[in-house]
Amino acid sequence: MTVNLLDHDAEGLARFFAELGEKPFRARQVLRAIHRRGAADFASMSDCAKSLRGRLGEVAEIRAPGVIRDEITPDGTRKWLLDVGAGNAVESVFIPDGDRGGGARRYRGTLCVSTQAGCALDCAFCSTGKQGFNRNLSTAEIIGQLWLANRALGGTGEGPRALTNVVLMGMGEPLANFDNVVTALRVMLDDDAYMLSRRRVTVSSSGIVPAIDRLAQACPVALAVSLHAPEDRLRDALVPINRKYPLATLLAACRRYLERSPRDFITFEYVMLDGVNDADAHARALVALTRGLPCKFNLIAFNPFPGSAFRSSPAQRVRGFQEILMNAGIVATLRRTRGREIDAACGQLAGRVRNRRGVVGISEVTA
Ligand code: SF4
Structure with missing residues (x-):
């Protein structure tokens, strides 16, 4: 069986090359060729000895998920629907902002990545949650989304x-797929791969507290938490994982997370649901809940989907809510409607999932 090299970070590749009897620097060379230069085969790795290329061709491969659909919207947002086998598909979304030739200050290119086929956590407002859960994505399927996007966007080379x-905000709860996600994060941060600083990589979680603590130790990238309610009764209904890790426990984990990286802040995502969690009293309760915690809020317009009973809060209500947070000194942004599918909490991208928990067939959601 061949080994998919997209499944490995630098350490894993070094182990694999050691098993082949190769020097560790070869692993770095290959990591760089795959992720920096976007190599799709070994024949193109001309800086590696011919004998090594031949050997790799026999025992290894570079295999990202297949592209089912590739769409570009007029505002430059680009979406890929990716085949992850057995009838499951996940989505990656790229959102450019500014002029790429204009330097780092003028340009931002954000890729929203999926980490699971479906999601088991069943948040009340989430289209992914309603599809059920099939399986965790492998590291290759997660980092393969960067690899594909980088090649498609001409981001390889100098x-x-x-x-x-x-942002790990696509389909799935990233921290429920901890090991594969952390290996992928290490590749994202590696100077021989995607060279991203840890503040430019955001994991978005619904609040699996032990995994937040583990992430702080393993790879403390930026953390976003899907909050959506300021008190337990409401959050129990909207984000069922709250019954296991209630707000006090979750907020304590957020404070511990920042102890590892004191110059950082937590981003709280808050889907604005008309008449549910959008009253002035909710905003004031959020101010009290997060007092003393460096944080900012992303207020998100709800993306309606078939069968959902929720409605998005009216614009005026959202502004009133935002004002209360801002007046309390909390930065609160409204996500723009551009690239609407990623203007959501974790997991609201489209896709299709063969639900392993039930016998329903493939469901398709158009978020
Ligand atoms: S919001 Fe996130 S954690 Fe909740 S069901 Fe959707 S994907 Fe899962």
Whole structure:
């Protein structure tokens, strides 16, 4: 069986090359060829000895998920629907902002990445949650989304980079797929791969507290938390994982997370649901809940989907809510409607999932 090299970070590749009897620097060379130059085969790795290329061709491969659909919207947002086998598909979305030739200050290219086929956490407002859960994506399927996007966007080589930011906010709960996600994060941060600083990589979680603590130790990238309610009764209904890790426990984990990286802040995502969590009293309760915690809020318009009973809060209500947070000194942004599918909490991208928990067939959601 061949080994997919996209499944490995630098350490894993070094182990693989050691098993082949090769020197560790060869692993770095190959890591660089795959992720910096976007190599899709070994024949193109001309800086490696011919004998090594031949050997790799026999025992290894570079295999990203297949592209089912590739769409570009008029505002430059680009979406890929990716085949992850057995009838499952996940989506990656790229959102460019500014002029790529204009330097790092003028340009931001964000890729929103999926980490699971479906999601088991069943948040009430989430289209992915309603599809059920099939399986965790492998590291190759996660990092393969960067690899594919980088190649498609011409981001390989020495010119300006296409991808400057990554958010793990696509389909799935990243921290429920901890090991594969952390290996992929290490590749994202590696100077021989995507060279992203840890503040430009954001993991978005619904609040699996032990995994937040583990992430702080393993790879403390930026953390976003899907909050959506300021008190337990409401959050129990909207984000069921809250019954296991209630707000006090979650907020304590956020404070511990920042102890590892004191100059950082937590981003709280808050989907604005008309008449559910959008009253002035909710905003004031959020101010009290997060007092003393360096944080900012992303207020998100709800993306309606078939069968959902929720409605998005009216614009005026959202502004009133935002004002209360801002007046309390909390930065609160409204996500723009551009690239609407990623203007959501974790996991609201389209895709299709063969639900392993039930016998329903493939469901398709158009978020
Ligand atoms: S919001 Fe995130 S954690 Fe909740 S069901 Fe959707 S994908 Fe899963």
